[in-house]
Amino acid sequence: MKNKAIVLGTNYYIALSTIRCLGINGVPVVAIDYSNKDTYAAKSKYLSERLISPHYKNDTKGFIQFLIDYAKKQDCPPVLIPCHDLQVEVIDEHLEELKKYFLIPQTEPGLYTKLMDKGSLHKIAKEMGVAVPETVRVDEENFLEKVENILKYPCIVKPVDSPSFVAQFRRKLFKVHNREELEDALSRAKSAGLEVIVQRIIPGFDDHMYTFDAYLNQEGKVTHWSTCQKYRQFPINFGASVYTGHKYVPELYEIGARFFEELKYKGFAEIEFKKDAETGQFYLIEVNARITNFNNLLYKLGLNMPYITYRELTGSPLEPKSFKEDINLVFWYAYEDLLAIRDYIKTGQLTLGEVLKSLLKPKAYAIWDWKDPMPALAFSKIILDKVFRKIFKTKD
Template identity: 30%
Template sequence: MKIELKRTDQVGVTVVGGGAVNALGVVRCFGRRGIAVAFVDSDCDHPALYSRSVHTRLVCPDPDESETQFVDFLRDFAENSRTRYMIVPLGDAEVRVISKHKGELQQSYLISLPSFEVIKKLVNKKEFYKMLAQMGVQHPTTYFPEDISELESIGKEINYPYIVKPAYTIPFRKRFRTKCFQIGCYQDLTGAIEKLRDTNLEVVVQEIIPGTDIYMCSTYFDKRSNPIAVCGYDKLRQYPPDFGSGSLCRSNWRKTPIELALSILKEIGYQGIAYVEFKKDPWDGEYKLLEINARTSLQNRLPARCGADLEYIAYLDAIGQYEGSSVQPEEGIVWIDEIGDLLSCLVQLKDGRLRVRDALAPLRGRKVYAISAWDDPIPSLVHLSNLSSALLRLLWDRLTTSTRTMMAR
């Protein structure tokens, strides 16, 4: 399906936040079509700030730490600009804050997001899994400890392995640099409890569905909560290898999980772009819902390459120029996060979980790359530099921690 814009200079796009991979895919989506792109983030070293697709580069307050200042910044930018913008938030914090202040910001921006009530149910994992239980949607068995003592009692009673994951992802990841704690024995549980003891972080305890059959689908719902486009793909590899973001994905149409995802989003009155993640349980063959994210995915250029460019479709719909029709996305196209997948393969090769020929086998055929672009090379170099700096900081932290431990002895 080829979608063309009647006039490309009437509405620009303000892309806000998100990781390097996600943001680069979205700014290039619009910039390559000649649409004015403003990129806004609290990180002055964000690779998307260096993209040729971006014409306005802005560093804003952190929405997690300065919500009011963040909203004021966005409003002031729009009011002082001669261009009308659609706003596209890419990070969980940006989605939450912009949805919360949607009524205020709609005076300055076109916004395609669900209500704040819907966002709260998706962002807070306690509320999310309780909602799934009420809807009768199959998902991993989940427990909701109210405090540390209850976490310990639940952790002792259920079978290993399982995970302890945050109710709110961002503060947990900022503090611990991981998505969850993997609990394989009592010592792992006590270690997690000690890390959480002096925090106010809410957590849930969740069973681990065995196997590696993970399926994701991305979709766009219009303001009447009708699905306009959808694309599904297999998550072949991820980084970190056990609980990470997809680093190698391949488009594949699976009717059962796609229909389930669309029915759930329809039932909650969803609007905007979402991606839904399932894992197929080998014990009963059922798809268990892992999460719903109210934003674009890292793999956003994969649906686009398959014929369902969700971000552009959402833009055309927002400005009243979408004239396309439903299309069956192409299958068998591979999306690669070049750096993330290399790291995933190296870890698994080291652990003996992956052979070289198995690492290379999925790379055959048609491909789309997450970062690299001949027409926009600088962000790749910035991204690599940022990752190298982060790795050096991590090694330094571990070295100093080890040294302090030895001296204490």
């Protein structure tokens, strides 16, 4: 294969799964990161080349120039695949410039950012008739009264720019139970220079979270898709997937395919939904415009999203594919799931028996692979180093 695939970031299992999905099919994979620290995905045997670049946020100009300089040296334009939201934002900002040298599925500058931005996403969804949680903006008239009368406590203070919020607070949102907690959360966000909105919490345990994962071709049509159900998240209740299974939900296809196709979206994307435990209605929670956390689950199902992207952009698209029946397979990120299980049991949301029963399902692992063990060994060393540092710090 003449075109290389550039995978951005090597310190997270999304990148690891992406590297494997491409490399196992003979694609020459180049990993680019700004550091060697904790980059366990770079240990994969499926990696052809590894490069260190300027930081994509701290030195965006240098990062973009680094990418362009590398692409100019290649015989064929590489396929560019970001694995982190902040990388997606940077690529979106420089999309027109980068598309001169790279193969990138999206053609509309700014669309990635519009969908990742919670404020603009909320507006787009409402205009398209897609249900979203009731929301109050901080600058609205009678703000506090609307929160108390329309949303009611507890509610959530949610960032407009999620990646920046997570980088600052190491969490996706603030859950507040009264006016005092609300005002404190708003003050913390304001001090950090981050815009937030306040939303109603849709009732239902974490297993009421669902996803629609899809690839849209260059005509903006869904060609590959699946629906999944989350079982556990970390942090619990408002976190990322750590135990998620395939679940066929045709209603999510009807909502999700129309949503993306009307936007003329191209490439891979995921919508996270929550099903209201009281009404059964699905609410759009957020959109991920990059490879999903449980990409290895999709791969094991037969939906190799990175390779689907690569094949279409290099002129040999794969046949459309989807699954219209439940498949007994789950994604498992064991390290964070164990932390989640601890918290679910501690808060009385799950019992040990329920957890043990769920673990009997066949699994697609986040990191471990018998055929490619070195990343898991490198990750284990990272975790052990953290544990030792914590122990010695406590003793001191």
